[in-house]
Amino acid sequence: QVQLVESGGDLVKPGGSLRLSCAASGFIFSDSYMTWIRQAPGKGLEWVSYISGSSDNTNYADSVKGRFTISRDNTKNSLYLQMNSLRAEDTAVYYCARMGTFDVWGQGTMVTVSS
Amino acid sequence: DIQMTQSPSTLSASVGDRVAITCRASQTISDWLAWYQQKPGKAPKLLIYKVSSLESGVPSRFSGSGSGTEFTLTISSLQPDDFATYYCQQYKSYSRTFGQGTKLEIK
Numbered sequence: 001q002v003q004l005v006e007s008g009g010d011l012v013k014p015g016g017s018l019r020l021s022c023a024a025s026g027f028i029f030s031d032s033y034m035t036w037i038r039q040a041p042g043k044g045l046e047w048v049s050y051i052s053g054s055s056d057n058t059n060y061a062d063s064v065k066g067r068f069t070i071s072r073d074n075t076k077n078s079l080y081l082q083m084n085s086l087r088a089e090d091t092a093v094y095y096c097a098r099m100g101t102f103d104v105w106g107q108g109t110m111v112t113v114s115s
Numbered sequence: 116d117i118q119m120t121q122s123p124s125t126l127s128a129s130v131g132d133r134v135a136i137t138c139r140a141s142q143t144i145s146d147w148l149a150w151y152q153q154k155p156g157k158a159p160k161l162l163i164y165k166v167s168s169l170e171s172g173v174p175s176r177f178s179g180s181g182s183g184t185e186f187t188l189t190i191s192s193l194q195p196d197d198f199a200t201y202y203c204q205q206y207k208s209y210s211r212t213f214g215q216g217t218k219l220e221i222k
Contacts, residue, residue, distance in 0.1 A: 047211040105158035
């Protein structure tokens with residue numbers, strides 16, 4: 001079945017780095033734009049970044065631009081989010097989702113930025 | 116960036132009630148509007164896309180309407196499973212902004 005599974009969330013100190021992964025199955029991954037969305041504890045949803053199927057088109061929310069990098073490996077059906085210079089306000093559950101409309105979501109992975 | 120504003124922020128209702136949640140965009144988004152349902156500890160679930168198209172498997176008591184900048188999610192007869200938080204989202208611009216959410220509570 002169509003599935004997305006995130007991993008890589010952890011507790012990290014301010015200024016640190018983390019790489020999130022999202023493993024896709026059940027659909028033609030290389031044909032799909034993919035996206036990351038986050039949700040701070042008790043807060044709403046915030047779109048973070050997206051990437052085209054061929055990786056030639058990427059975009060970022062202003063809040064993460066210059067610090068986060070989205071990438072993918074279509075040979076591994078995997079999506080990534082490299083997060084650098086992490087701040088306390090980056091603390092959130094991070095979801096990957098299939099774009100167009102966000103019709104398929106992963107279960108989320110928790111990132112906590114704290115000293 | 117296109118801002119999305121939902122109202123109300125919280126809605127108290129009873130099983131069997133008809134309820135409506137409104138979403139306003141800061142500029143016209145044509146029909147590029149989706150609605151999601153989220154339950155505690157779970158990922159959001161797509162309910163409606165392109166203003167009024169029901170995602171496969173979503174009960175017909177959910178419906179969407181509107182155009183331009185004003186949109187509405189209506190639940191015709193609330194069921195116990197419907198108590199959750201609902202988000203609208205525009206996908207006209209590349210920054211896929213969400214509304215702040217509407218929490219639907221049991222009265």
